Amino acid sequence: MSQQTSLSRKRDYSVPPVDGDFYRISNLLNESETAIVKRVRDFMELEVAPIIDDYWARDKFPFEIIPKFATLGIGGIGYTGYGSAGGSMLLNGFIAMELARVDSSIATFWGVHTGLAGGSIYLCGDEEQKQRWLPPMMRFEKIGSFGLTEPLVGSATSGGMTTTCRREGDSWVVNGEKKWIGNATFSDINVIWAREETSNQVKGFVVGKDNRGFSVKKIENKMALRVVQNGLITLKDCRVPERDRLQNANSFKDTAKVLRMTRAGVAWFAVGCAMGAYEHALRYATQRIQFGKPIAGFQLVQDLLVRMLGNVTATQCVMLRLGQLQSEGLMTDEHASLAKAFCTVKCRETVGYARELLGGNGILLDNHIGRYVADAEAIYSYEGTREMNTLIVGKAITGLSAFV
Ligand SMILES: Cc1cc2nc3c(=O)[nH]c(=O)nc-3n(C[C@H](O)[C@H](O)[C@H](O)COP(=O)(O)OP(=O)(O)OC[C@H]3O[C@@H](n4cnc5c(N)ncnc54)[C@H](O)[C@@H]3O)c2cc1C
Numbered sequence: 001m002s003q004q005t006s007l008s009r010k011r012d013y014s015v016p017p018v019d020g021d022f023y024r025i026s027n028l029l030n031e032s033e034t035a036i037v038k039r040v041r042d043f044m045e046l047e048v049a050p051i052i053d054d055y056w057a058r059d060k061f062p063f064e065i066i067p068k069f070a071t072l073g074i075g076g077i078g079y080t081g082y083g084s085a086g087g088s089m090l091l092n093g094f095i096a097m098e099l100a101r102v103d104s105s106i107a108t109f110w111g112v113h114t115g116l117a118g119g120s121i122y123l124c125g126d127e128e129q130k131q132r133w134l135p136p137m138m139r140f141e142k143i144g145s146f147g148l149t150e151p152l153v154g155s156a157t158s159g160g161m162t163t164t165c166r167r168e169g170d171s172w173v174v175n176g177e178k179k180w181i182g183n184a185t186f187s188d189i190n191v192i193w194a195r196e197e198t199s200n201q202v203k204g205f206v207v208g209k210d211n212r213g214f215s216v217k218k219i220e221n222k223m224a225l226r227v228v229q230n231g232l233i234t235l236k237d238c239r240v241p242e243r244d245r246l247q248n249a250n251s252f253k254d255t256a257k258v259l260r261m262t263r264a265g266v267a268w269f270a271v272g273c274a275m276g277a278y279e280h281a282l283r284y285a286t287q288r289i290q291f292g293k294p295i296a297g298f299q300l301v302q303d304l305l306v307r308m309l310g311n312v313t314a315t316q317c318v319m320l321r322l323g324q325l326q327s328e329g330l331m332t333d334e335h336a337s338l339a340k341a342f343c344t345v346k347c348r349e350t351v352g353y354a355r356e357l358l359g360g361n362g363i364l365l366d367n368h369i370g371r372y373v374a375d376a377e378a379i380y381s382y383e384g385t386r387e388m389n390t391l392i393v394g395k396a397i398t399g400l401s402a403f404v
Pocket residue numbers: 112146147148149153154155156179180181182183224225228230378381382383384385386387388403404
């Protein structure tokens with residue numbers, strides 16, 4: 001029997017709805033929050049799902065979706081004022097999950113723009129800077145990037161950052177390189193972190209794409225998050241006016257405040273990525289016929305599905321509680337780190353099970369799962385690797401730092 005015939009064979013049993021929210025965590029949202037989440041889900045399913053595998057294969061970003069994306073009202077959820085959407089950090093998490101459920105690259109585009117770049121300005125800018133930059137960012141008219149990682153320093157940026165800045169009159173001179181910077185090939189507002197030559201403290205700057213001494217080269221040949229346009233930024237005697245230095249970023253501790261917030265967002269991406277993979281796998285299992293019946297009816301296939309659902313449900317519950325802590329202002333670095341490490345490990349496991357369930361078809365991009373498997377690798381490592389987050393939690397629970 002051909003694959004087409006076997007997939008389209010008429011079913012003689014009723015298939016329950018495919019739903020990765022097994023414990024009904026979405027019941028905890030109020031009416032207006034539910035409406036936003038639904039708006040995001042509809043957009044992702046109708047506008048993004050049909051085109052994204054093609055963009056992923058071509059390593060391109062679908063710029064045409066940005067105007068509609070902007071109308072979803074998801075710029076700056078959890079922030080107050082400056083044109084932000086408002087709402088709770090828990091809602092922000094649900095949005096992150098919904099985006100990644102369909103595509104982790106689009107989720108990352110949003111996370112870098114509104115979370116890392118917008119969040120740096122929101123947490124570290126003064127009033128005038130927030131008024132100047134945030135409203136156009138919240139409308140997605142100006143897109144942001146966040147430049148922390150360097151070619152020679154990734155995990156160790158807190159102590160080892162090599163990009164430097166020095167004050168000369170009313171401006172600063174910034175020199176260095178930033179690697180892996182999401183959105184950087186087209187972003188207007190680039191947050192750049194640099195160490196001051198005299199004080200050795202880390203400062204934050206907003207650098208425009210047309211600023212002299214600022215250039216970006218696209219990073220090619222990625223095997224994950226291929227829709228995200230990552231850049232290698234070079235800053236060569238790049239002059240930045242004092243008014244564009246983030247006035248409330250005085251040391252790496254301020255950078256860390258931004259990372260704490262966004263790390264939780266990435267953990268939500270991992271949950272969404274796993275949830276999407278589970279739902280694709282379940283749908284496939286009910287349609288794929290082998291030995292005369294849907295493979296969903298085989299014990300070992302059900303075992304894979306239930307393992308996946310267990311991971312999805314467990315990580316959803318972790319994130320639910322983390323979102324509550326975040327909304328109450330009680331979330332610590334170690335809380336966020338445990339969630340990021342645990343959820344990304346479980347995501348990686350889940351997308352692997354989904355790939356296994358699809359057999360050979362699991363490696364075909366047309367069946368989507370290949371994209372989830374690849375993208376989970378990047379989510380696993382960016383915004384703090386599992387090892388870094390483990391060391392943060394390890395220090396908190398033992399009182400002993402195992403960082404070298
Ligand atoms: C797709 C993608 C998008 C990204 N977007 C951005 C962005 O927008 N902006 C930005 O600034 N950065 C971005 N990054 C960078 C990302 O945050 C880093 O890749 C990450 O922090 C890890 O740094 P590294 O890749 O240099 O790995 P390294 O730091 O070189 O680590 C390599 C390995 O060594 C381990 N390791 C390192 N030190 C220790 C230690 N002390 N103990 C135990 N293990 C250790 C790590 O856990 C890892 O397994 C992005 C990365 C990717 C892949």
